[in-house]
Amino acid sequence: MSKFFLILLGLVLIIVTGCQNAPSDTPRISGRALLWHGWTGDEAAFLEQLVHNFSEINPQTRIVTIAVPADELLAQYEASTAQGIGPDLVIGSNDWVRQLVEAGHIRPIPADEITRNDYRPNTLAALSYQDQLWGYPMSVQPVALYYNKRLVAAPPKTLNELLAEVSAEKSIAFVPRFEDAHWGVQIFGPELFDDSGRFTLASSGLTKWLSWLNEAQGNAGVILNRDGAALQRLFIEEKIAFYVAKPTELSLLREALGEDNLGVAALPGGDDEPAGPLLPVEAIMLSTASTEHQAELATNLARYLTNPEQTRTLMRTLNRIPANRQVTVDARVHPLLAGFAQQARTAVTLPNHLHRQEFYAAGDVAYGNVLSGVLTPAEGVCAFGLAVIELQGYGPEAYDLPAGCSIESIEE
């Protein structure tokens, strides 16, 4: 029977421990919270330091941070939250919003005036779904144009300038996948989705952009290759002058080429329209598994980590491009970051009702088919449109395909 009493005692202890909800006289910011992130190395250490600073300001709090491998973070977060043992906050991508909202794993954030004033509107749009906001924007990571100042004096402002400037010795290289090479769509026409989220493929600039890419790849100075690491190596070895990539590569490239030799600028646009790369947003999302008290603490921590002061610190130390609109990136002090910040202003967001990964995969197929000559740009775009309609289950009112685009036209 002693076993029975031991088990009973354990049970009582758990219940007693578990039921110690905050009493009414507890200070407003107190308690424990768990934060998961996919940061590594110095970045993780710096985040720890920021969290530690928060705990010093709020001594009755205890924040535990856990680094989970970035490629496992979403799956682990979903699995753990389903069991009720996930973190209170997770630093993740805006690409996760639909999936997590529909699984009921993140809680909405009050989109009050303070919040709207604090963050850049396109970052809020990237985190909005079903008319609610689902995360605190932390930083943005749009692709921009890296260039080697030893090879070129100034970056091209337009695609025409680009084509005129590049040559075998001064090439531009980028990965021709949907996510990385979406930036030209806006130059040739409207975006893929209108403000109401309707799939306006017919009027979008995608077909023209794919046509431009298809022609440009015949230029010796334009390198389109899906092996991003190889392109990065070429740029580091100074075999190419321009390289389209995210700010996550900034530290490495700066170290390889030197601060003085590296430049970052907005991607070349059209005569009137700027380039519009996709806007990946790194955001802090709050878990539905938390108690109200834990959620309150998590909210305070999220606001703290995204406030102007911490955003500035993250920018200076970790090259994070601010999502907080009160932080300006001074081009004289941070010339490289300013290039990304400038690009972020014209970056575009996709609506969150999309099944993101499948949508990107369909886009990749279209890019691949067109650039390999399997399909014409019009056929590639049509196939992409049909795939998206099937993927999303759009009704006729939700999309607008190019004229003559149908399943039959593709089969022919």
Added chain:
Amino acid sequence: MPTDSSLQLLITQIDIFLIFLARPLVQRQIVAVMVILIAGWYLPEIGQSWLRKRERGRHTAAVDGPAWWRRGLAAIEHLYSPLLTLILVQLTIWLFIRLNYPVGILHNSIYLILIWLAYRLVLMGMYAYFGPAARPYHRWILLPVFMTVLGVLLVLNTVGLNLVIDAPLFTIFGTTVTLRVIFFALVVLYCFVVAAWITEILLYRVLNPRLGHEPGVVNAVTTISRYFIFLLGVVAVLQVVGLDPSTLALIGGGLSVGIGFGLQQIVADFISGLILLLEQAVRPGDVIDLNGEIGVVDKLSTRATTVRTIDNVELIIPNQTFLTNQITTFTKTETKVRMMVPLGVSYNSNPKQVRQIALQTAARHGLVLSDPEPMLLFRGFGDSSLNFDLAVWIDQPSRRPRVRSDLYYMLWDAFVEHSIEIPFPQRDLNLRTGWEHLRPT
């Protein structure tokens, strides 16, 4: 000593558990799992106890069939708890889903219960087939395997824990040791210990029918194989820990210095033990005389040898004693030993009659061998007796005192029966003075 970082990680882990336990979502599931486990564990016991009380006094028909079938029926009770637990968990999940509660922990517990069920199924099969002989295999192999699998699954499914197990605990010779390393090292070591145990049993089963008459050889082979496998295990553990050969050489150098000073005696005993095992100078079952104490070698281990004396006292003797001292063994090459029983008779006795009676008496003793036959050796003419030595052969050296005693009893009876006097020394006292005081008044 754990480092500060590992202590910090432990505190962090406690914090994480407190965070989780504060959540009603978690509380509900944990309480449900615990109630289910208690119910699953105790309800079958209560039910069986109730049934036994109910059946007491009633005549119940005996189960027919072979032994393994009867044992199998009895072993089915191993399955009651996991089966009941599984059913209860499924019912609770169904209820929770209807109440719109999360069921992740409950759902995960199903896998653990299925593993428990599989474990119990294997147990049932083992007990059905082998009966109580399966108990050591249950305790030393199945149970550790089951607990290890459960532990690994729990760790893998808990994000915080898999960070803790990789936290550096301490550094040894440049190698960082973590809980994961310690765990794998223990598992590897345990596997080798079990392998050594099983090998020992198998070798014994193979060798004993062939060399059963040489228990020392069987013991030597099994012991050496056990230590050899254990040594392999230690090497494997060092590999798991990640110590490189140069580090091992360093450890070896350090150890040799340590051995030279502190562990000299232990190592000497260990080496002596190995030599004894190989040389077979002394083997279990041997009868030896150690400083006048006769005993039977009971167990030969690597550090010391256990000798059981005829008083049933166990002597633990360091092995180097056998190599550095002179030991008398009665059973090195054969077990037959000659034993002398001195005796004396009066000068009035006929030596030939004495010989006949003594030899007949010796022949009647069950432990005295007929080949070589007993002999009565005439040792000489004593002060008051004719002195003989009765030489008899026995094949149980440890029983020499008992045989000697028996023979004396039997000789006494025989001499009395044949009126053979056993003399004893007599002295005439001539009192020069004071004798008058001894006169009766």
